[in-house]
Amino acid sequence: MTADLRDLYQEVILDHNKRPRNFRKMEDADRKADGHNPLCGDKVTVYVKMEDGIIRDVSFVGSGCAISTASASLMTELLKGKTEEEAGALFQGFRDMVAGPAPSTHVDLGKLKVLAGVREFPARVKCATLAWHTVKTALEHPGGTASTE
Ligand code: ZN
DSSP, X not given: OOHHHHHHHXXXXXXXXXXXXXXXXXXXXXXXXXXXXXXTTEEEEEEEEEETXXXXXXXXXXXXXXXXXXXXXXXXXXXXXXXXXXXXHHHHHHHHHHHSSSOOSSSOOGGGGGGGGGGGOGGGHHHHHHHHHHHHHHHHSTTOEEEOO
16 A cells, blocks of 8 residues: 555545544334444444335444544444345444454445554454444344444
C-alpha cells in the first residue's frame, strides 16, 4: 500500500470516529443487542429494523476507541438495504480481511477496506469486529449480548 493511500484510509477512520454515522438510539428497532470488548473497554449497542428480510435501518450507540467507533459507523452505512445473508457474507469477508489467513476475494467490502491495516495490529482486531459480532447477535439472538472474549 502506498503512503498516500494509507493517509487517506487514516483520514476516513478519523472522520468516522469524530462524526459517527447512524449514531443514535432507535426507539422502534425490532432487534437490538449489546456488545462488549473487555480487552479494550469498547461498548456498543446495535439497533436493527428489519422489513421483508431486509435491513431497513441500523444504528448504534456506545463508547470505545477510534477503531471500534469508526468500524461501527462504517458498518451501519454498509448494512442498510442488505439481507441477513448479505450481512453475514460481509462479516465473513471483513473478518477474513482483518484476521483471516488471507483476505477474501469474493466479497466486495467497499469502504470497509480502510480498516485493512488493522491486520497488522492483532490487539485491535477485536475493536474492529465488535460491532459486527453485535449486529450478528442482534439478528440471530435479539436482546442478547456479544462479547469478543
Ligand atoms: Zn478498542
